[in-house]
Amino acid sequence: MSRMANGEPVTEQQLAAQIIQLLSEICQREVEGIEMEHTLIDDLGIDSIQFLELYAQLEETFRFELDMDDLQPERLHSVLSLVQFVQERMAS
C-alpha cells in the first residue's frame, strides 16, 4: 500500500483509478476505455507535448518532484508501468 503526500494510505486500485482518470483528461478518452495493458503512445495516442503535461500532472497530483532520470518516456510504456512508476516514486 502506498501513501499520498498527506500521509493518507492509498491502495493499488485507488492509485490506478486516479492515474486512469488523469490519463483520460490528458488524452480526452472515457475512463472506461483505458486499460492497464494499454500503451500510452500507440494505444492512447499521447503525443510528445501531452507527455510533458503528464509529467506536470504527476508532480502536482502526487506531490513529488521528478528528477532528470525520471524523464524517460520508455519507462512509462504502458498504463501499468506508469502505475508502478508512481508507486515507486511515492515509496521513495
Place this chain on the structure above:
Amino acid sequence: MIGVQQMERRDALARFVVDTYPYYQHLRGTVVTFSELPIIDKHTINDQRAAFELPGVEKVYESFTSGSTGIPFRCIKTPEEQTKLTVAIYKQRRKWGLPLRYQMLLLSNRFYAEPQMLAHYANKIQTMKPQMIQGRLSQLHELARYMTEQQISLPPEVLFLQNWGEPMQPAQQQFVEERFGIPVVDYYGIEEIWCIAFSNRQGQLEVVEELVDLEVVDPATGRVLPDGEFGELLVTSHVLRSLPYVRYRTGDIAKLQRDAETGKLIVQLLPVRYSQIELPGKTSQVAIFRYLDRFFYEMHQKKGVRQFQIVQETHTSFRLRIVGRNLSEVYEMERNLQKLLTQYLGVDVQLVIEEVEAILPHPVTGKYQSFVSQIREEVDRWQR
C-alpha cells in the same frame, strides 16, 4: 578516446542495423564493428530509401528539409521517437529553469521580411509572457536593440533565450545578455535527428549523449580524427530506428573534447560548413579548418566587431565584411590574416576588408551566414 561502454553500445548498434536494414545486408555473416559501417549522407538515403526504412512502421510524423546542402530530404519519426526526442530537449531546457508547463515564443524565418515584425514580436512578448524565446541569435540581437531603443522591458517570466540554426557570435551574445539580463543558450541540431548538443552552465556546447554519438573524420578520407582535431562531424542517433542515422554526415566542421572535470563530451563548431569551402587542388582540407578556427577566434576577440562575414570571391580572394565600431584593430590584423591564409593554402591570397552597415541573413532560412562562397554560387548557376 572512447570508453568501453561507449564502444559496446556502438557495436551493439552495428549488429542491430546489419541484422535489420537491407542497406547493411552485405555485411551479414561477418563480425562487424561500428567503425566498419559505411559513412552515409542524404544522397545515400535518398538513393536507396526503401533499404533504410524499418519495415512495418505505419504511423510516422514527417517533415522536409533541404538544409544548407540544398538536397530535399524527407525526415520521418514515429510518435514514440518524437516523444523521446521532445522530452530529451525539454530536459536540456529544464537545466535552465524551464517548468514542465511553459510557453515558448518562436521567432519566424520571416522575422526580417517586414519592418513591423520587430514591433509585432515586442508586443507579443508583453502579452504572451513566454518562459523562453527561441530564434536565431541575429534575430534576438535585433530584438534586444529594438526593445532597448523603444524602452520596452522583457517580462520577468522570460527565463532564457535560445539560439538555434546560427553560429553564436560572442559579441552579439554579450549584447543580448546585457540588454535583457538573462542568458542566451545555444542549441545545435539537425532536422533529421533534432537535438545533438545544448549549452551547459560553463558556456560549452555539451553533447546530449543519451540521444547521439559523435565522431569527427577527415572529410576527404573518412579517417576518424583524434579528439581536439577539427574535421567533419558524423552523427549516430540512438533513438531513431524508423530511419537509422548511423555515421551520418552532418556537413558541419567541429572538434570534440571530453571535459577533464565533468567528463562531459563537448563539441566546438566552426561557423562554416564543409561544402562551402572551395579550394584549388586540395584533397584534404583539415589544415584549413585549423586556420579558420584561429581566424574566427581572432575575430571573436575583437570587441569592436559586432558581426562579420567572409565572402570567398574566387579561389584565392576573400572579402571580410564587418559590422561594428572601432575597427582599427581589425585593420591592424589584416596583414597577419593574409599571411596566415597564404601559409595554410600554399598560394598567394588577397584579403579585402569592407565595413558595412549590416549583414543580412539568408532570405529563406533567416539564418545569418559567417561564410559565403561565391565560387559555389557560380558553379551552381552553370549546373542549373
